[in-house]
Structures are given as C-alpha cells and as structure tokens.
Amino acid sequence: MSQSMIEQPNVIYLKDYEVPAFLVEQTELRFELEEDQALVRSQVRYARNPESSNRQHPLLLDGHESLELQRLSIDGEVLSEKDYRRVGEQLSIPNLPDHFTLECITRIEPQNNTALEGLYKSDGMFCTQCEAEGFRRITFYQDRPDVMALFETIVVADKQRYPVLLSNGNMVDAGDEDDGRHWVKWQDPFPKPAYLFALVAGDLECIDDRFTTASGRHVSLKIFAETKDLDKLDYAMTSLKQSMKWDEEVYGREYDLDIFMIVAVDFFNMGAMENKGLNIFNTSCVLAHPETTVDAGFQRVEAVVAHEYFHNWSGNRVTCRDWFQLSLKEGFTVFRDSQFSADMNSPTVKRIEDVALLRTAQFAEDAGPMAHPVRPASFIEISNFYTLTIYEKGCEVVRMLHTLLGAETFRKGSDLYFDRHDGQAVTTDDFVQAMADVSGRDLSRFKLWYSQSGTPQVSVTGEYDAEHQRYTLHMRQSCPATADMATKQPFLIPVAVGLLDAQGDDIPLTGGQTTEVLECVAAEQSFVFDNITVEPTPSLLRDFSAPVKLRFPYSREQLVFLMQHDSDGFNRWDAAQQLAVGIMSELVVDYQQGRTLVLDSALIEAYRQILNDASLDKAMVAKVLTLPSEAYLSELAEVIDVDAIHQVHRFVKDAIATALAPLFLQVYQANTSAEEYSPDATSVARRSLKNLALSYLMTTEQPEYLALALQQFKQADNMTDSQAALTLIAHSGFEAEAAEVLASFYQRWQSESLVVNQWLAVQASDPKPDALARVEALQQHEAYDASNPNKIRSLVSVFCAQNMQNFHNSDGSGYRFLADQIIVLNKQNPQIASRLLTPLTRWKKYSAEQGALMKAELQRINNSGDLSRDVFEVLSKSLA
Numbered sequence: 001m002s003q004s005m006i007e008q009p010n011v012i013y014l015k016d017y018e019v020p021a022f023l024v025e026q027t028e029l030r031f032e033l034e035e036d037q038a039l040v041r042s043q044v045r046y047a048r049n050p051e052s053s054n055r056q057h058p059l060l061l062d063g064h065e066s067l068e069l070q071r072l073s074i075d076g077e078v079l080s081e082k083d084y085r086r087v088g089e090q091l092s093i094p095n096l097p098d099h100f101t102l103e104c105i106t107r108i109e110p111q112n113n114t115a116l117e118g119l120y121k122s123d124g125m126f127c128t129q130c131e132a133e134g135f136r137r138i139t140f141y142q143d144r145p146d147v148m149a150l151f152e153t154i155v156v157a158d159k160q161r162y163p164v165l166l167s168n169g170n171m172v173d174a175g176d177e178d179d180g181r182h183w184v185k186w187q188d189p190f191p192k193p194a195y196l197f198a199l200v201a202g203d204l205e206c207i208d209d210r211f212t213t214a215s216g217r218h219v220s221l222k223i224f225a226e227t228k229d230l231d232k233l234d235y236a237m238t239s240l241k242q243s244m245k246w247d248e249e250v251y252g253r254e255y256d257l258d259i260f261m262i263v264a265v266d267f268f269n270m271g272a273m274e275n276k277g278l279n280i281f282n283t284s285c286v287l288a289h290p291e292t293t294v295d296a297g298f299q300r301v302e303a304v305v306a307h308e309y310f311h312n313w314s315g316n317r318v319t320c321r322d323w324f325q326l327s328l329k330e331g332f333t334v335f336r337d338s339q340f341s342a343d344m345n346s347p348t349v350k351r352i353e354d355v356a357l358l359r360t361a362q363f364a365e366d367a368g369p370m371a372h373p374v375r376p377a378s379f380i381e382i383s384n385f386y387t388l389t390i391y392e393k394g395c396e397v398v399r400m401l402h403t404l405l406g407a408e409t410f411r412k413g414s415d416l417y418f419d420r421h422d423g424q425a426v427t428t429d430d431f432v433q434a435m436a437d438v439s440g441r442d443l444s445r446f447k448l449w450y451s452q453s454g455t456p457q458v459s460v461t462g463e464y465d466a467e468h469q470r471y472t473l474h475m476r477q478s479c480p481a482t483a484d485m486a487t488k489q490p491f492l493i494p495v496a497v498g499l500l501d502a503q504g505d506d507i508p509l510t511g512g513q514t515t516e517v518l519e520c521v522a523a524e525q526s527f528v529f530d531n532i533t534v535e536p537t538p539s540l541l542r543d544f545s546a547p548v549k550l551r552f553p554y555s556r557e558q559l560v561f562l563m564q565h566d567s568d569g570f571n572r573w574d575a576a577q578q579l580a581v582g583i584m585s586e587l588v589v590d591y592q593q594g595r596t597l598v599l600d601s602a603l604i605e606a607y608r609q610i611l612n613d614a615s616l617d618k619a620m621v622a623k624v625l626t627l628p629s630e631a632y633l634s635e636l637a638e639v640i641d642v643d644a645i646h647q648v649h650r651f652v653k654d655a656i657a658t659a660l661a662p663l664f665l666q667v668y669q670a671n672t673s674a675e676e677y678s679p680d681a682t683s684v685a686r687r688s689l690k691n692l693a694l695s696y697l698m699t700t701e702q703p704e705y706l707a708l709a710l711q712q713f714k715q716a717d718n719m720t721d722s723q724a725a726l727t728l729i730a731h732s733g734f735e736a737e738a739a740e741v742l743a744s745f746y747q748r749w750q751s752e753s754l755v756v757n758q759w760l761a762v763q764a765s766d767p768k769p770d771a772l773a774r775v776e777a778l779q780q781h782e783a784y785d786a787s788n789p790n791k792i793r794s795l796v797s798v799f800c801a802q803n804m805q806n807f808h809n810s811d812g813s814g815y816r817f818l819a820d821q822i823i824v825l826n827k828q829n830p831q832i833a834s835r836l837l838t839p840l841t842r843w844k845k846y847s848a849e850q851g852a853l854m855k856a857e858l859q860r861i862n863n864s865g866d867l868s869r870d871v872f873e874v875l876s877k878s879l880a
C-alpha cells in the first residue's frame, strides 16, 4: 500500500479556526548560504496569547519533511528529543512558560528544492517563496498569517558569487568576513506574517529611481535582474511610480518604508509575490522591451507591478486571519489593479478582457469539481485555492460593493477598513463590515457572495404597457448546484440597466440618470419604469455589474441595434458576442446533424458596419470583431463537442473573412504605420486592429495574404507585430513557410528565454494535427527545461489548455501525455502538477466516450502512488 493511502491528507475547516496559542514578538533569522546547504538559525521571542482559551496549550510549530533539525533550545537550554513531539510535520513543545525565546537551527538544501517553495535556487541565485506555507520549509515556526512579528534577518554568503544580499525592510548593517564571505543585516519595522518574508542572494544588477510620497517621504526604488536583462526594466519602473502615485490619489495610501525593491527571477511558480518591501517577480511579469515583449506583455507587467505594490496596504499592512480569507487581499487587490489599468488604458477594453476571462475560466471552475466560494469553507492544500474564483470572482464581489455604494462611499469604507485594521490579520467579514458601517446598509444578504459558490443565472423578460406608458422588467434568479454545495439562497445581484429608445438613445430614468442599478434580491422580482413613452430596448447588466449569467430573449435585430447604439461600451461588445454565440450555437447543431453550414448574413453585416464606423475606438473595434473563443463556447455548452465547436469557429471566421476581405485589407493597410513602437493605449489599439485584420485575411489561406504576413514578419521592429505574423503563418496550412518562420524566429531569439517561451507556445497551440508529436519533440529541444515552470506552462499547459482539438484527440493521446507529465511533476513540483491537471478534471462535460478516456487517466495518476497533497485533493474531488 502506498503511503498516500495510509496517510490521507487532512481536510482543514474554517469552522475549526482557533487563535494561536502563542504570539511572536520578534523573529531573528540568520542564513548561512552555501552551495550544498543552507543553515538557518531562528531566534524567536514568544509570549502566550492572552486570547487563547487553553493556558496549557503546547507550542505548535509547522515544519516540513525536508527540514533537518539540528538544534532546539529554550532560553539557552538545549532541548532533547523527549522535550518535544513530532506530530506529522509539526513540532509540539509542551510545558512552556508564558515568555521565552526559542532558538532553532535547521539545515536545508535549497539547491535540491524543485518545488520552488521556501528557499530555493533559480538560475544560480538564492530566492524564497513563502506564500502560502513555504516558510515552514525554512524553519519550524507558527506558519500562519495571524502570527505577525518584527523580522530581523542576517544573510551570509560568498561575496563573489552573491554580491547582492536582500531581505525585507531596511538594510541596517553589513560587513565582510575573512573567508571571502560577507553579510548584510535587514530590519523590517512592520510586523508581518511569515508568508511575507523574503530573501534574495545573487549576482544581480539593478536600476535605481526614487519616489517622493505625498507627505514628502523619499523612497528609493530598485529593480534587480541578471545583467543581461538590465535593459528590460524601465517599463516596470515607470509602472511602479505610476502605481505609487495612483494609490495615493485614489485610495489615499502612501508607501511606508525607505526602500522598495523588485527582483526578477526565472524560476517561479506564480506571477509575482508581494513580500514586504521586496517583491519577487517571475521574469515574465517584470521584464519588458519592445523588441522582445508583445503589447499584452507590457500590459501584464504594468498590471502585476501595480497589483503587488497595492498589496502593501491590501494584504501586508492589513493581512488575512487565515487562508480561508485569501480573497480578502486578492479580490480587493485585483479590483484595485483593475481600476488602475482602466485608468492607464481604455476602461472598456480592460473590462471586456476581465469579463471574458471570468466567463470562460471562472464560470468553468464553478461548473467543475473544484467549485468553491470566494471564502472557501474547507481545503486540503491551500495552494490549490489560488484560483480564478478567489482572484477574479473575488474582484467582482468587491466591484459590486463599489457599484452598490458608489465611488465616494466605497472610498470611505476602504479608509475605515485600513484605519480600523492596520497591523491586524482580519476576515472578509471585517471588510464588508467597514463598508456596511460607512453606508449604513445591512449587507448580510450581500455576504452570500462570499459563502455560496456557483454562477447565478438571471432570466429577464420585458413587458411594455403602452396604455400606462410603463415598462416592467421581470427577473428570476437561481444558482445551479455546484460540486461542493447543493442549494443556495438568492443573492443580492446589482443589475445596472439602461433603456434605449427607437433611435438608440438612452431614456432618462429615475433622477434623470441613464443607468439605474436595480437590486435583485429575491428568486423572482419585478421592476417598473414609469413614463416610458415607447417600447424600449433594455440594456442589461451594463459594464457587467454582477458575475452572473443573464439571459434576455433578444432578437438578432435587437442585438445588432445594441451593438450600434448602446452608450455602454461593454454592452455593445457583449451584444456582438451574444449575436455570434447564438449563430454559432445553431451551427454547432447543424454540424452535428451533418447539415451544410450557412452563416446568417446578420453577423457579416453587423461586422461590416463596425468596420466602417470611423467614430469607434480601434481597440473596441478589434474586441467587437473578435469571435467568442472556443473556450467560451465550450463553457456555454451542455456537453462539449470539441470538434464541432472548432469546425464551426473556423467556418464562421472564414465566411466573415471571405465576405469582408477588401475591408479587412483596407483596415490592415490603414493601420500599418512606420511610427516608432510605443506601448501606449492608442498604439496598442492600432496594432490589435491591424493584427486582427491580418488574422481574418490569413484564414482565407490566400497566397497574397501570406505574402503580407511574411512581409510583416520580416519587417517588424517590435515583438507584437513579429509574433502576430509568426503565429498566423505557423498555424496556417502553408507548411513550408511555417517551418521557415519558426526556424528563423528561433535563430534570432534563442538567447532570450521569454521569447523562446512564446516560440514554444506558438507551436503548442498549433491546431494542425501533428501538434502533440511536435510538443513531445520540443521537450527534448535544447530550449526546453523541464524544471522551469515558465517552460512547462509555455509548452505543456498551452497544449493541454489551449489546443482543444489536439488535446482532446479521440484516440486519448493528449490525455495520456498530460497524465505522464503529472506523474513526474507530482514529485518534482506539486503546485505546478496540480494546476496542470485542470483540463482533465472537467471530464464530466464531454461525451461519455471522451469523458471515460479522461477519467481513466485521472485514475492512472491516482494509482501511481505517493501523491502530493496538491494533486491528491484535485484528483479526489475530480473522481468523487
């Protein structure tokens, strides 16, 4: 029997929360970094927690099997093995006084840490990742966010190899030792939980800048990277300064230390980490340069730099009581960074992108085996809960509060929240309470958004009474059962509504406003509008005012009308999406029943109108003319027919391209400019429209358009244009040219790791039938590194999550491939393994045969033995 079957991982429940038995006053750390080990000495001053009910409670320290305990002493007295107990990976020390200092020396092997949690090596440098529970891989500690302490850290290492030694807070002392080693001492004046601890040691260089806060404090800003990447840091620095200013202006939040540092590392499980004063970033989220980074990459850098910076208040100054409250910091911080990005770029485009992600991926999560509320009630492994629900839906929940309260009251609420809880570890209830207190509203029903999982559905119908000039909207809400929760109570759903007259103008509503926020709180509810002189067309859920699936029986004419006239930019886009979804869903049925596919000309005509409308923002045009993705169509489908969706998508795109080719060509040419590259919103918009036009043209597989794409590929002076052309050519049926551009691209960019990742991703997402063989071959390529999460994501994740028709090949080869990857990664890097599993977990949404093949692979992983907690949890929920 394998070990995992004997020791079933524990489920941890929110309802079992207890305050820590001891509080920490001060944590002093000393790291001796060497090539084959690190010695960590921690000296921690503990005091019994007056709020703990049990005065006899032992001290429970979290640890990990990889820790080698070398010495444990209390107030200078060494403990022997009978003085403490090992309970699983924890240490339990009984019979303690109310105040004492515990010294602990552990030996760890960062160079062998492939999980990338705790202290590990990335490309020759030491770095840490402690959220959520990585600190316990460094030393024995109460590794929980409600234990906050002042940290003092000394890092000792070889001076030549590791000239730069960093930790949180301010550098207070440094010195050389005789043996070629040196040390630096850091002090963090703000109490923090262990998950915000960070350390970096490496041969790094940095760019320097400074920022003066609103109150006149001078902050030194440093962004560190390897020398070769020093030229790719300017955009992150600009973004950082903009974020600092924005947070002062919009939230009244000032930075609080004398120094703020960012370090770029190549081996990282996630995007970035908000460690106090020392953010650590995946290179993919901080490096940017026109020659190597696409527009979306620039925007990602801007957003992630802002996100991590904003955590300094929403996360660090006020942190989470326990990990069930993860969305307290993540949902709020995503909301803050989304407001920031909206302010820096186009708000409508930002909203469209966020909603598209939510609707495809978060809604799918709700419909799958890992469904959970924004505040989960239980988990086995917290790393599995850094999800779209916690982040993106959590953001939507905060956004709804903002909508319900209005910007001004919301700001008062956030001020009160930061004020009231500064230096504390709190809950989502505390956050909502601050909003309730400033608004005087009872938000108890609203809080169901935190405790109930699932995507609510709202069905709306309209009724016009000409005689009384009255328009009524009838709403019904329900929420389907999710894997974790059978029944739900009605939510408080803010539905922002406008009514359009026959000309497409907004009809003034209550108080003359053109958009009114209706609050739907019951399973069935009606809303009456008086003095409506003609039957209106309703514009519903403007700006996507709630994370729900809203249905209204629009005719195609009404959708076209909304596309052309709605004053709400988001709903103009959404009308186009609904129009296309309706048409494509019918075509999927036609395809399944063997009928000839014919595209409703309404879609072509609507697209033609948009292309001819010079008044529209180019980024909006590009968004409106982008067909609903195959992933979105899959999410909407009852049973996913991958092949039908794929064929229909191709057919529709081709039919539009063929009908509108001259227009697309015009748009392409009109937006090809010789201007110098800039990642500003207007230029990004122009490129996105141009490359969308090229993608339609390339769908037709006409040699003249191939020539255009080849020309763009050769002449591009920026990665956005170069990669767009590369992808289109590589994915086309022009095989010789495809091979040629892929080879020349690699030749040109092989020394740029992030560009090589894009090159891998382009091949992994190739819809042509030989993609799997290609992916397997690329795993042997010199450019691949099976221990680097960014490489795994670019090749394996992209293939399994984005190359639908190849991953779901009916011979099961895609599933087998993924299971093989997971069996290896389960031991090497459980977090990545567990994330990679996602596509297989959705097996119930596919046909019986397809689902059986997927399930069989899940079972094979399950039988492979020694499952990590991460993989165990996802598997057991998927197979339940």
Ligand code: PHE
Pocket: 129, 131, 132, 270, 271, 272, 273, 274, 307, 308, 330, 386
């Ligand atoms: N807290 C990080 C963020 O949201 C994400 C993260 C989680 C990074 C866990 C690493 C590990 O920005």
Ligand code: ZN
Pocket: 307, 311, 329, 330, 333
């Ligand atoms: Zn975050």
